Amino acid sequence: MTDDTNTLTRTAPDSGTEVSLPVHTDLLRLATAGSVDDGKSTLVGRLLHDTKSVLADQLDAVHRASADRGLDSPDLSLLVDGLRAEREQGITIDVAYRYFATPKRSFVLADTPGHVQYTRNTVTGASTAQLAVLLVDARKGVLEQTRRHAAVLALLGVPRLVLAVNKIDMVDFDESTYTGITEEFTRHALALGYGSRDVVTVPVSALHGDNVVERSERTPWYSGPSLLEHLETVPVAPDPHDAPFRMPVQFVIRPRTAExxxxxxxxxxxAAGVIAEGDEVVVLPAGARSRVSQVDTPDGPTTRAAAGRSVTVLLEDDLDIARGDLIASADSAPRVTDELDATVCWLAExxxxxxxxxxxxxxxxxVQAKVVELSARFDEQQLSKIDTPxxxxxxxxxxxxxxxxxxxxIDDYADSRRTGSFLVIDPSDGTTLAAGLVGLPLSTLADSVA
Structure with a gap:
């Protein structure tokens, strides 16, 4: 967050460019998930289009591409599916980040892949989400991948879910079809540990816009909000600015110039919390303490900096600090350990x-590590725990x-997402093998259905 309370600056993960958003009240980070061809990209495109968040040249390009395909109306999924492979296959492969705002709230949205092969991308896109929109095709209902995504979202600690029952027009806006799907999914979500107020369901047609931005007259039996109305009013989870300060050291700057x-x-x-001049900090894992003498930014010194800001911290004492060390609040430091009891989502063949x-x-x-034990595996379909697989x-x-x-x-993931998570990497070729979360998320899932 910048010092200007009316502007939010974020670096777009898919382009590397900085994007400034107006902040009207607050920011909601959300992700989409669901099975292949459930209409996630079309839904995101519809949100962007109907909130007038699309530039004229982008919309013109979509109209041209749709016409080239012989379509009578614009394919709004093209606003999101930017990779050539995605456009050719008609599926989402990468995580596409989009930024938009309404008079009530600003949004950072991650459109994640639906294919089981790209579950790792779903984990990436949902890892910072405060809410997830999980789509199902009204003709197909809750599928295996729907249940898998719900389990991953629960594991990642995404606090709120919206089930968007898409393509409701393809079942003639049938209320009983919608009710059956929502009842089945709600039972599954409650078993995963979600509360009844944490799960909202909406019947939508992303293609035609029913209940996406405006409520539809074609679903008179539905009395709830449109999807956008819910996104604009849902309570936002506590801000990472409120957490204890954490900053992993990326680089030590010593110009050694005359100036x-x-x-x-x-x-x-x-990574979390706020740092300010005069704050007492501890440098881990060594444990040395000092006070902050100055906080520099690319725009010059600042008196304080919050989560998400890239800064250079100067300390009063000359300490031995290197890349990989963690500067943290002295009065609420994480534990230092060489034993990790964690839940992992395995992402390798x-x-x-x-x-x-x-x-x-x-x-x-x-750092190098050894897998000492596999203590349990979670069956996300049956919602059960298998010991010592x-x-x-x-x-x-x-x-x-x-x-x-x-x-x-290390922090517990429930206390700090950024410093309670890690990656497992193959030492032979550097490929990512797993995403890991420190603490008890798996036990929480399993115990909720035990």
Whole structure:
């Protein structure tokens, strides 16, 4: 967040460019999920189009591309599916981030893939979401991938769900079809630990716009809000600015110039909380303490910086600090440990087995680690826990114990998403094998249905 309370600056993950958004009241980070061809990209395109968040040249390009395909009306999914492979296959592969605003709220939306092969991208897109819109095709109902996505969203701690029953026009706006789908999904979501107020269902037609921005006269039996009305009014989860300060050190800056002979700053992005001049901090894993003497930004010094801001922190004391260290609030520091009890979503073709040697990347640190034990696997379809599995296969969720070669400063994921999560990497080729969450999310899922 910038110092200007009327402007939000974010770096677009898919383009690397900075985008400034007007902040009318607050910001909602949301993600879409669902099975292949449920209409996620069309729904996002409809939201962008009907909220007038599309530039004229973008809309012209969509009209031309739709005409080239022989379509009578514009294919709004083209506003989101930017990769050539996506346009040719008609599916979403990458996570597409979009930014839009209404007079009531600003939004950062991640449109995630639906195919099971790209579950890893869904994990990425939903990892920072405060709400997820999960789509189902009214003709197909709740599918295996729907249940898998719901489990992943619960695991990631996404606090609120919206079930958008899309293509309601394809079942003649039938109320009983909608009711059956919502009852089945709500039972599943409640079993995953969601409260009844955390799950909202809306019948929509992304193609025609029914109940997306405006309420539709073709669903007189539905008395709830449109999708956008709900997104504009749903309570937002606590801001990461309210969490204890955390900043992984990315780079140590020592220019050693005549103008700055003694300058020594520690650069990184504030992962959580707020840092200000005079704050007492601790540097982990060593545990040395100091006070902040200055906070620099690319635009010059500032008195304080909040989560999401890239800064350089200067300390009163000359400490031995290197890339990978964590600067944290002295009065609420994370624990330092070489044993991780975590839940992982396995994202690789080759299975994970006990004894495997891997790399753990947490923050700016990458350390060697060993898989000591696979203690459980979560069956997201049956909502049950299987103890001591022999392996974790592609897209399976499990509980593991890891021992790292060096101690790491770690929070529980429930307390801090950024410093309570990590990646598991193949040391031979650097590919990502799993996304890991420290703490008890898997036990929470399993216990809720035990």
């Amino acid at each position: 700055h002979p003694d300058y020594r700053g520690y650069a990184g992005q504030v 080759k299975p994970l087995r006990p004894g495997a040697r891997v790399l753990v990347k947490q923050g700016a640190s990458s 022999e392996a974790l296969e592609l897209n399976e969720i499990g509980r593991v114990q890891l021992r790292t070669s060096e101690a790491l400063p």
